[in-house]
Amino acid sequence: MENKLQELKARLAEINDLNSAAALLGWDQMTKMPPGGAVARGRQLATLGRLAHEKLVDPAIGRLLDDLRPYEQSLPYDTDQASLIRVARREYEKAVQVPPEFVARLSIHQTESYEVWTKARPANDFSAVIPMLEKTLSLSRELADFFPGYDHIADPLIDFSDYGMKAASVRAVFDQLRAQLVPLVRAITVQPVADDACLRRSFPLERQEAFFTNIIQAFGYDFGRGRCDISPHPFTTGFSIGDIRITVRFQEDNLSEALFSALHEAGHAMYEQGVDPAYEGTVLAGGTSAGVHESQSRLWENIVGRSRGFWQFYYPELQKTFPEQLGSVPLDTFYRAVNKVQRSLIRTDADEVTYNLHVMLRFGLELDLLEGKLAVRDLPEAWRARFEADLGIVPPDDRDGVLQDVHWYDGIIGGAFQGYTLGNILSAQFYQAALQAHPAISDEIAQGKFDTLHSWLVDNIYKHGSKYTAPELIERVTGGPLSVSPYIDYLRVKYAGLYAL
């Protein structure tokens, strides 16, 4: 059995090496590659992806997994060996379920659809994408049907990013959240909008970088096992537990842009840097789900990085960094500016309070489309109606409405969005558990100290990698299932200090 486990590990390590190489090619493409490299890079990425897939669906892996089943069952569930075999089986079964012919067909359609979308969005031309989206919807249904036995047709699609979550349970949680969030947004947005002019001055890039580098190092991001570069869209990627990199986008006249994306991406990156080094090169390295991953970026960006305590400590340093720009701006003005709430059209620009309404709207529309309740041609109208109901404003066009996100146009319909809001909910639920274990954490944050929080996260979440599913991890860490209460409480308390509620 030891030999078979070794062989499985060797095969998985080879797949991991191909995927890590592809990740580096992707990182380079977004950060360093000259324009002339683009065509060959696309071909190289396709080759690596194909080879990794071929090696994963090799029947030899299936036989090893079968042979190892009695061994797995003889071990406690949460041993590393049992977990490795279990998670590898999950990945293998997902991969072999989908015929290569379908993968190729979907990929060709996605490329075509993306091309159409890149022209349709600036032209505000939803009619151009209708045939594309109709085919995407039909392919998404076809994909789901390779995984028979689901309760809801979205379940297999949600499983790809948030394994163990289901449409019904996510919908129930989102309904609760929405019921409390819509009145909260209304109560805030009838009041005057916070003034964030202080963030819109000229902030030289080198000093921006020095300032946030200092913060994320204090958080616990290890530059000996990572680095920060510039890219058109911020992201986190990794090639091993010892090499997890982040990127940011700078704007000279917008202090929030690079600063908060650095805190956000550092949260993602600390999760992956914190995985048990023994999981290197195995399927247990990396985060367990999109939602849990997003909980870490949001915890560090928002719960820590937009808190009053945090800025009590860091604002004087920021003023020293930018004396001309912020020397005469009081802490309170700055704190209000970085927590400005405003009804807006674009998800990625939305504040902490309204953001989830954008996400839940998309999740609801995905379910309606998959269930056949909503036709693609009626999508813009449904978008506007829901937008008005939730946010009290109507998008003036489709460009900044249903055409704004790339997800449906280069991906599938179903499972693309829920992780963002699951992450926000979980950020508060995990943070509450951390505070219960160590009540001094919030005082420590106000002293620029993050060790207790970071260590607690490593011990309770990061080090496990993807050993536990998200529902298992939530139960282990918080003693109960996913719950919106800590998040709603967090928002209520925080925003009661900023607005009359």
Add this chain to the structure above:
Amino acid sequence: MENKLQELKARLAEINDLNSAAALLGWDQMTKMPPGGAVARGRQLATLGRLAHEKLVDPAIGRLLDDLRPYEQSLPYDTDQASLIRVARREYEKAVQVPPEFVARLSIHQTESYEVWTKARPANDFSAVIPMLEKTLSLSRELADFFPGYDHIADPLIDFSDYGMKAASVRAVFDQLRAQLVPLVRAITVQPVADDACLRRSFPLERQEAFFTNIIQAFGYDFGRGRCDISPHPFTTGFSIGDIRITVRFQEDNLSEALFSALHEAGHAMYEQGVDPAYEGTVLAGGTSAGVHESQSRLWENIVGRSRGFWQFYYPELQKTFPEQLGSVPLDTFYRAVNKVQRSLIRTDADEVTYNLHVMLRFGLELDLLEGKLAVRDLPEAWRARFEADLGIVPPDDRDGVLQDVHWYDGIIGGAFQGYTLGNILSAQFYQAALQAHPAISDEIAQGKFDTLHSWLVDNIYKHGSKYTAPELIERVTGGPLSVSPYIDYLRVKYAGLYAL
């Protein structure tokens, strides 16, 4: 036949993609990777190398090459199709000739030998490397014997880097060169050493970079298909014809270091950027031999970049870039400084005139070792004797003698060095041919214009990639075989302007 050729191309493109990915992992390792990434990176490179090798020795490639032989023979020798099949067959036959068991054994020994060398060199302890080198020598012989039918045991080893060159012909050429170079060095080095203090002032790095970036762009290096980064040792690497990158090493107090390595690496890079785009992803992309590659780095670095005409144009600009450091230094002093000749111990620091004596010494010792004329334990003594005969000085220790280069300690004995001097010889031979075609080139250089030279090199050398072997290319370009005369003439004329000869 078209189908078989397409299948061969598809298989070669896949191998090319794996090798390109490995090259990017290597580039990243030397330029961007945080220390924490090192262990996994080694494993990832080993995996990609193994997969590329497995795919190259696949018997299906052998069958395709057999099936394509009549088609190849029906085509003119220098058509792209015939060349592709011919060069692919050469690569395939080289790869299948060496048993995987031997490759693994050699690789393990090389790693061990390298480890011993990294400690032995600083400790000046040649005795520690004797058992390593003895095994390297025996493995090098074993490797050569996988290619029976050679005239000299070094021939198959020379073939790896300079295909088509032979020990006998290289030795004959080197004997001629040495006979003329030793007296030239003697005549120069009895005279006072040039003063290069003007290169040793403090030169801020940003301005160094701006200055050489401007020059290599003027040469014809395309930053839209490349970039320049910093690494511990300068190198050129590429991931496609559209993405050929260079690196340099900066020293604040040594103007030569980054400047001339940039010109050198840009020469290598322009060769690879200039390959016919139709060869992308095939075995025809990339340079044809180590010697021809080095001819291009040396042509741009030395023949162009250390010429008086070049500095007549660029020195005023350099003075404007560094007014405090060079404003009062006359052109003549600067020109003498960048062409300073001095007998020295270290090959990589040697000037244009003495450099080849360092290389030929190593080549001669390789042949003696392989022929069994020289025992490994007698190598330091042989080194010192030849060094004194050629350069008139004796290395005071082995650290800066026989232990100085990594080549024998992490590679094989045979074929490692000749390319450097073949490159110097060819740089002058090719440049002479360019001047014959376009006598205005030297005047253009003195006006900061390089288009005629660059275009001639693209048309006559670069665009062919590895379609022609080095001997074929030399014959095509110069109308004759490799010849030392142009190089000796170049050195005599140039150094007669600097020294009393």
